[in-house]
Amino acid sequence: MTSETPGHETQETLSNLLTETRRFAPPADLAASANVTAADYDEAAEDRLGFWERAAERLTWAERWTNTLEWNPPFAKWFVGGKLNVAYNCVDRHVEAGRGDKVAYYWEGEPEGDSRTITYADLQREVCKAANALEELGVRKGDRVAIYMPMIPELPISLLACARIGAIHSVVFGGFSASALTSRIHDADAKVVITADGGFRRGAPSALKPTVDEAVRECPEIEHVVVVRRTGQEVATTDKDVWWHDLVERQSDQHTAVPHDAEDPLYILYTSGTTGKPKGILHTSGGYLTQASWTHHAVFDLKPDTDVYWCTADIGWVTGHSYIVYGPLANGATSVLYEGTPDTPHRGRYWEVVQKYGVTILYTAPTAIRTFMKWGDDIPAKFDMSSLRVLGSVGEPINPEAYVWYRTHIGGDRCPVVDTWWQTETGAIMVSPLPGVTSAKPGAAMRPLPGIVADVVDDQGNSVPNGGGGFLVVREPWPSMLRTVWGDDQRYIDTYWSRFDGMYFAGDGAKRDDDGDVWLLGRVDDVMLVSGHNISTTEVESALVSHPKVAEAAVVGATDPVTGQAIVSFVILRGSAEENDDIAAELRTHVAKTLGPIAKPRQILIVPELPKTRSGKIMRRLLRDVAENRSLGDVTTLTDSSVMNLISEQLPSAKSED
Ligand code: ATP
Ligand code: MG
Numbered sequence: 001m002t003s004e005t006p007g008h009e010t011q012e013t014l015s016n017l018l019t020e021t022r023r024f025a026p027p028a029d030l031a032a033s034a035n036v037t038a039a040d041y042d043e044a045a046e047d048r049l050g051f052w053e054r055a056a057e058r059l060t061w062a063e064r065w066t067n068t069l070e071w072n073p074p075f076a077k078w079f080v081g082g083k084l085n086v087a088y089n090c091v092d093r094h095v096e097a098g099r100g101d102k103v104a105y106y107w108e109g110e111p112e113g114d115s116r117t118i119t120y121a122d123l124q125r126e127v128c129k130a131a132n133a134l135e136e137l138g139v140r141k142g143d144r145v146a147i148y149m150p151m152i153p154e155l156p157i158s159l160l161a162c163a164r165i166g167a168i169h170s171v172v173f174g175g176f177s178a179s180a181l182t183s184r185i186h187d188a189d190a191k192v193v194i195t196a197d198g199g200f201r202r203g204a205p206s207a208l209k210p211t212v213d214e215a216v217r218e219c220p221e222i223e224h225v226v227v228v229r230r231t232g233q234e235v236a237t238t239d240k241d242v243w244w245h246d247l248v249e250r251q252s253d254q255h256t257a258v259p260h261d262a263e264d265p266l267y268i269l270y271t272s273g274t275t276g277k278p279k280g281i282l283h284t285s286g287g288y289l290t291q292a293s294w295t296h297h298a299v300f301d302l303k304p305d306t307d308v309y310w311c312t313a314d315i316g317w318v319t320g321h322s323y324i325v326y327g328p329l330a331n332g333a334t335s336v337l338y339e340g341t342p343d344t345p346h347r348g349r350y351w352e353v354v355q356k357y358g359v360t361i362l363y364t365a366p367t368a369i370r371t372f373m374k375w376g377d378d379i380p381a382k383f384d385m386s387s388l389r390v391l392g393s394v395g396e397p398i399n400p401e402a403y404v405w406y407r408t409h410i411g412g413d414r415c416p417v418v419d420t421w422w423q424t425e426t427g428a429i430m431v432s433p434l435p436g437v438t439s440a441k442p443g444a445a446m447r448p449l450p451g452i453v454a455d456v457v458d459d460q461g462n463s464v465p466n467g468g469g470g471f472l473v474v475r476e477p478w479p480s481m482l483r484t485v486w487g488d489d490q491r492y493i494d495t496y497w498s499r500f501d502g503m504y505f506a507g508d509g510a511k512r513d514d515d516g517d518v519w520l521l522g523r524v525d526d527v528m529l530v531s532g533h534n535i536s537t538t539e540v541e542s543a544l545v546s547h548p549k550v551a552e553a554a555v556v557g558a559t560d561p562v563t564g565q566a567i568v569s570f571v572i573l574r575g576s577a578e579e580n581d582d583i584a585a586e587l588r589t590h591v592a593k594t595l596g597p598i599a600k601p602r603q604i605l606i607v608p609e610l611p612k613t614r615s616g617k618i619m620r621r622l623l624r625d626v627a628e629n630r631s632l633g634d635v636t637t638l639t640d641s642s643v644m645n646l647i648s649e650q651l652p653s654a655k656s657e658d
Contacts, residue, residue: 014469017595018539034436036298044450055294062259074497076477078287083259087164090329094120103334110200110340128255130161133248141166146190150199151339170268173316175614178214196228205231262286280486287479291428296327310336311363318424351383363392367616374551397520399542403442421445427480461500469511473503528557543594549577558627566602568627609643
C-alpha cells in the first residue's frame with residue numbers, strides 16, 4: 001500500500017523497513033550429527049503425508065491408522081482409525097524399553113535446596129496412582145478436568161493421568177483470577193478441579209486454594225476438588241475437597257493404559273486473552289503428539305541420552321503443554337522443571353540452575369531475555385554455562401539485538417538460537433530455523449518446518465514476492481492443528497478460516513526478505529498506519545532496542561491529525577543509561593536512521609515498566625489507551641495493574657519535538 005513503490009500498491013500490505021545482514025551458520029559438529037538435515041525439507045515437499053506418517057511412527061500405536069488425513073475444510077482428522085495411549089507413549093514405553101532409571105524431571109522448587117528427581121519409573125507409578133484416583137472420583141473418558149496448579153511435579157502427573165484415562169484436561173494458569181477460572185470451568189463443564197494450597201513465588205508462599213474456593217462456589221458442576229499440599233498454608237476445606245496425599249497415595253501403582261482413538265480429545269487450552277475473550281482451543285491425541293514429538297526432536301536437536309533440556313515456560317501455557325510435558329516425554333528426554341521466578345532469591349537464578357544440572361538446551365521467551373539484558377551482562381558471566389548447546393525463543397518476535405545478546409552472553413557465541421513461531425492454536429512449532437541446517441538471521445523465524453505449508457500473503461491472499469510484507473497463513477492442514485473451538489464450530493470457522501479463502505489465518509503479520517526467509521512482524525491488530533504506510537510495531541521496537549541505551553521498547557499508533565496515526569514509543573532504559581533531555585531526540589534520530597524517516601516516533605516516553613500479560617507479552621492495546629488519553633480497557637490479564645499508573649505518571653513529561 002505504499003504509494004512510493006510503483007506497481008506494489010496492493011502487494012505491500014506491510015512495509016518492510018528493517019535490514020539485517022548478520023548471519024550465524026550452524027556449528028560444524030552440531031550439523032554433522034544433527035537429527036534433521038536439509039534432505040527432510042525435500043522429502044516433505046515431495047510427499048507431505050508420507051513425511052508425517054514417518055513422524056507418527058516415532059510413537060507406539062496400539063492400532064495403526066487406515067487414513068493419514070481426512071480433510072473436510074476446515075475440519076481435519078489425522079491418522080484416522082489409529083489407536084494409541086498418549087500417557088503410555090510419554091511414560092510406560094520408556095520404562096518397558098529399560099530406561100526406567102532415566103530422569104524424566106529434575107524438579108527445582110523456588111526455595112533453594114528444594115528439589116526432587118523423578119525417573120521414568122517414578123513417573124509411571126505416580127501417573128498410575130493419579131489415574132486410579134481420578135477413576136475413583138468417577139472421572140471417565142471424555143470428562144473434563146480443570147487443573148489450577150503451581151509448577152510442581154503433580155502438575156505434569158495430573159495431565160498424564162487425564163490423558164491415560166482419556167479425560168480432557170483444561171489447565172488454567174495459576175495466576176488467573178477466580179472469575180477467569182469460573183468462566184473456564186463453565187465453558188468446559190468440568191467436574192473435577194485439581195489444585196494446591198499454593199506455590200512459592202518471589203520468596204513467599206502464594207495461595208491458590210482461596211481462588212479455587214471462590215470459583216467453585218459459582219460452579220455446581222464441580223463434584224470434587226483435589227488439593228496438593230505444597231506450601232503448608234492454612235486452607236479452608238469444603239465438602240468437595242480431598243487432599244491429594246489422602247486420595248492418591250493409597251492407590252495402586254498399576255493401571256492399564258487403554259488405547260484411545262487418534263482423534264479423541266486430549267485437552268482444551270484457553271488462549272491467553274491478549275486480544276479478546278479467551279477461546280477454548282481443542283487438541284486431539286495422535287496428530288498432536290506426533291508433531292509435538294517430531295518438532296521437539298528436530299528444532300532442539302534433542303539427544304535423549306545426553307541432553308538436559310529446560311523450557312522455562314509455565315505449563316499453564318501451550319509452550320508448557322507441548323514442550324515441557326508431551327514433546328519431551330514422548331521423546332524420553334530429561335528435563336528441568338522449575339517452580340519459581342528468575343529473580344528469586346537472586347537475579348542469577350536461571351544461570352545457577354543451568355550450571356547445577358548441566359542444561360544443554362534452553363527454551364525461553366524474549367521478555368525474559370530483554371529483562372536479563374536490562375539486569376546486565378555481569379550476572380550470567382558469574383556462572384558456568386558451558387554445557388549449553390542450543391537456545392530457543394518463543395512468545396513474541398525476538399528483537400535482533402536481544403537475539404544477539406542471548407547468543408553472546410548466554411550461548412557463549414557457540415550455541416545456535418532457534419526463534420520458534422507457533423500458537424496455542426497450532427499446537428506445535430510451525431516456523432523455525434533448524435539448528436544443524438539453517439544459517440540463522442537474528443530476529444527471523446526463517447522457514448516453515450518440513451511438512452508445514454505456511455506462506456506470507458497480501459490482503460487479496462496472493463503470496464507476496466521476496467521483499468514484501470503481509471499476513472502469515474497456513475495453506476495445508478498440519479497434524480497438531482486445533483480441531484475446533486470447544487463447543488463452538490462457528491467461532492472456529494469465523495476466527496481462523498474466514499479472512500482468506502481456504503487458508504488458516506493466524507492473526508500475525510510477517511514479511512519475506514530478499515532471500516525468501518520469513519520474519520514475524522507482530523499481531524496485525526497492532527500494525528500502525530502512518531501517512532499511508534502500514535508499519536509493524538516489531539520493526540520500530542527492534543530499531544529502538546538496537547540502541548545501546550535501550551533495554552525494552554513498545555510502540556503503538558495514536559491518532560494524529562496530520563499522518564492518520566503517529567508512532568508513540570514507550571522505552572525502558574538499560575541499567576547503566578541515564579535519562580536526560582537529549583535521549584528522546586537521540587532515539588528518534590536513531591530510528592529514522594535505521595528504518596527511514598517514515599518510522600520516526602512522534603513521541604518517546606521513558607517508563608520504568610511495560611504492561612505485560614501473565615505470559616510476558618506486551619499489551620499494546622493498553623498503551624494505545626494511554627497514548628490517546630482514553631480510560632484504560634480491560635486489565636484483568638495484566639501481571640501487575642499498578643504498572644499502568646507508573647506509565648500514566650510519565651505522560652506529562654512526554655518528550656516530543658513536534
Ligand atoms: P490470544 O490469542 O488470546 O490473544 P496469544 O496469541 O498471546 O493470546 P499464544 O497462543 O500463547 O496466545 O501466543 C501465540 C502468539 O504469540 C502468536 O500468534 C504470535 O503473535 C506470538 N508469537 C509466538 N512465538 C513467536 C515468535 N517466535 N515470533 C513472533 N511472534 C511469536
Ligand atoms: Mg493468539
